[in-house]
Amino acid sequence: MSPKKNEMPSQAPNMRNKNFDEVALGYTEEQAIDEAERCLNCKNRPCVSGCPVEIDIPAFIGEIASGNYESAYDVLTSSSSLPAVCGRVCPQESQCEAKCVRGIKGEPVGIGRLERFAADYHLANSDASPTRPTANGHKAAVIGSGPAGLTCAGDLARKGYDVTVFEALHTAGGVLVYGIPEFRLPKEIVKNEIDNLKKLGVKIETNMVIGKTLSIDELFDKGFEAVFIGSGAGLPRFMNIPGENLNGVYSANEFLTRVNLMKSYTESSDTPLHRAKKVAVVGGGNVAMDAARCAKRLGADEVYIVYRRSDTELPARAEEVEHAKEEGVVFKLLCNPTEIIGDDKFFVKAMNCVEMQLGEPDESGRRRPVVKDGSEFTLDVDCVIMAIGTSPNPLIKSTTEGLDAAKWGGIVADDEGRTSRAGVFAGGDAVTGAATVILAMGAGKKAAAAMDEYIKER
Ligand SMILES: Cc1cc2nc3c(=O)[nH]c(=O)nc-3n(C[C@H](O)[C@H](O)[C@H](O)COP(=O)(O)OP(=O)(O)OC[C@H]3O[C@@H](n4cnc5c(N)ncnc54)[C@H](O)[C@@H]3O)c2cc1C
Ligand code: SF4
Numbered sequence: 001m002s003p004k005k006n007e008m009p010s011q012a013p014n015m016r017n018k019n020f021d022e023v024a025l026g027y028t029e030e031q032a033i034d035e036a037e038r039c040l041n042c043k044n045r046p047c048v049s050g051c052p053v054e055i056d057i058p059a060f061i062g063e064i065a066s067g068n069y070e071s072a073y074d075v076l077t078s079s080s081s082l083p084a085v086c087g088r089v090c091p092q093e094s095q096c097e098a099k100c101v102r103g104i105k106g107e108p109v110g111i112g113r114l115e116r117f118a119a120d121y122h123l124a125n126s127d128a129s130p131t132r133p134t135a136n137g138h139k140a141a142v143i144g145s146g147p148a149g150l151t152c153a154g155d156l157a158r159k160g161y162d163v164t165v166f167e168a169l170h171t172a173g174g175v176l177v178y179g180i181p182e183f184r185l186p187k188e189i190v191k192n193e194i195d196n197l198k199k200l201g202v203k204i205e206t207n208m209v210i211g212k213t214l215s216i217d218e219l220f221d222k223g224f225e226a227v228f229i230g231s232g233a234g235l236p237r238f239m240n241i242p243g244e245n246l247n248g249v250y251s252a253n254e255f256l257t258r259v260n261l262m263k264s265y266t267e268s269s270d271t272p273l274h275r276a277k278k279v280a281v282v283g284g285g286n287v288a289m290d291a292a293r294c295a296k297r298l299g300a301d302e303v304y305i306v307y308r309r310s311d312t313e314l315p316a317r318a319e320e321v322e323h324a325k326e327e328g329v330v331f332k333l334l335c336n337p338t339e340i341i342g343d344d345k346f347f348v349k350a351m352n353c354v355e356m357q358l359g360e361p362d363e364s365g366r367r368r369p370v371v372k373d374g375s376e377f378t379l380d381v382d383c384v385i386m387a388i389g390t391s392p393n394p395l396i397k398s399t400t401e402g403l404d405a406a407k408w409g410g411i412v413a414d415d416e417g418r419t420s421r422a423g424v425f426a427g428g429d430a431v432t433g434a435a436t437v438i439l440a441m442g443a444g445k446k447a448a449a450a451m452d453e454y455i456k457e458r
Contacts, residue, residue, distance in 0.1 A: 003106025146174020148428025
């Protein structure tokens with residue numbers, strides 16, 4: 001038995017950095033069975049304890065090993081409403097795969113790759129529609145159509161609720177459609193998962209900004225008995241350095257929304273992007289990697305990741321960093337911007353930076369970056385993308401009486417999603433700040449159970 005995972009077939013770096021097609025191509029049946037046979041079907045199932053939605057991992061892998069791909073899909077969907085998404089974007093290396101006993105003496109079982117295989121097999125081969133459950137006569141509302149909202153809506157619909165999702169944007173999916181690029185998560189996959197929810201009876205109303213178009217109180221007036229807030233953390237942060245208002249400076253959110261949702265890389269896009277030649281992306285997380293890899297695909301000759309700590313502190317997944325490097329993104333580590341310089345027409349022409357060195361650990365336990373004396377230098381760039389974090393938008397909190405939020409903006413909710421306001425539940429990035437798809441899904445699931453209990457006890 002191989003100590004290594006079956007490799008994921010992928011587009012070659014030099015080809016993929018010029019197109020938006022998916023990078024990873026997925027296992028063949030042969031590869032999937034071979035990988036599934038690496039699973040030891042451990043009695044105490046350590047991998048399951050690493051999965052926030054507790055998928056029965058050995059069971060679905062066992063079905064793949066026996067060639068029962070549809071049964072594998074059924075096991076997956078009994079715990080997760082978005083397996084094709086999670087198989088692609090979950091940080092398995094720090095969750096289920098981190099706990100896999102196969103990882104002790106070699107590489108863990110490729111759980112995420114197998115999840116993707118079973119979900120893709122189902123999408124390609126099955127036209128079975130989910131059956132609509134019997135209505136229970138109760139109405140619930142969900143704000144936001146990201147993974148938290150979609151999971152909550154799906155779970156409530158399966159219990160027979162009449163569920164409506166209210167989404168501010170013109171397309172449903174949250175970060176799955178506006179943030180994560182097509183080459184990591186094709187939008188057709190997300191659309192398919194959303195269509196399945198609609199077949200369960202979930203209604204989705206787009207262009208509905210709750211807090212503006214309708215308030216939470218108005219939702220209750222319309223007969224919704226409980227409301228889930230899954231509005232994410234989409235408010236970008238900036239560095240507050242001179243020059244951030246110049247043309248050619250974007251938040252990663254704006255840049256990625258234009259690219260992913262508005263397809264600004266196509267000739268026919270209504271919202272084209274200025275095709276920059278030298279791009280600096282400030283930040284070192286997954287969002288920064290996505291922005292840098294998109295900039296490269298849009299035709300930039302040079303793309304830099306500018307990050308103030310060293311490579312050991314880079315918060316992005318190791319795989320994303322490696323992919324970005326393979327595609328030609330240059331890492332300027334221990335480097336911090338101090339000012340963005342514009343030309344006489346107020347377009348970006350350069351960015352002043354300083355070199356950093358690592359000092360004593362700060363509150364986060366990571367070594368604090370401090371400026372190196374006399375290390376100022378200028379980077380010639382015509383575009384700067386700020387990817388230094390986001391926080392929840394205050395709109396819903398400020399228009400909903402009795403809804404508590406933390407100082408930093410997150411809505412206060414208990415482990416089951418109950419907020420300070422009766423009948424109002426919350427989860428996902430709106431509560432935790434920027435986190436992961438699977439944690440948002442886990443929160444949506446718990447809140448759906450708590451909403452069911454609340455409505456039945458009324
Ligand atoms: C670029 C990028 C890449 C990422 N990559 C990964 C990854 O590879 N793996 C991973 O696990 N995680 C990744 N994440 C994080 C992950 O996507 C989020 O943690 C997750 O999407 C949070 O889900 P959510 O449902 O809480 O919020 P969101 O996905 O943000 O969805 C919230 C939705 O609510 C809507 N909304 C907001 N306010 C209102 C309102 N007032 N009224 C109505 N609707 C409203 C928004 O338009 C949005 O559609 C990434 C994030 C970004 C930005
Ligand atoms: S820990 Fe690894 S080997 Fe054991 S059941 Fe889970 S996936 Fe299989």
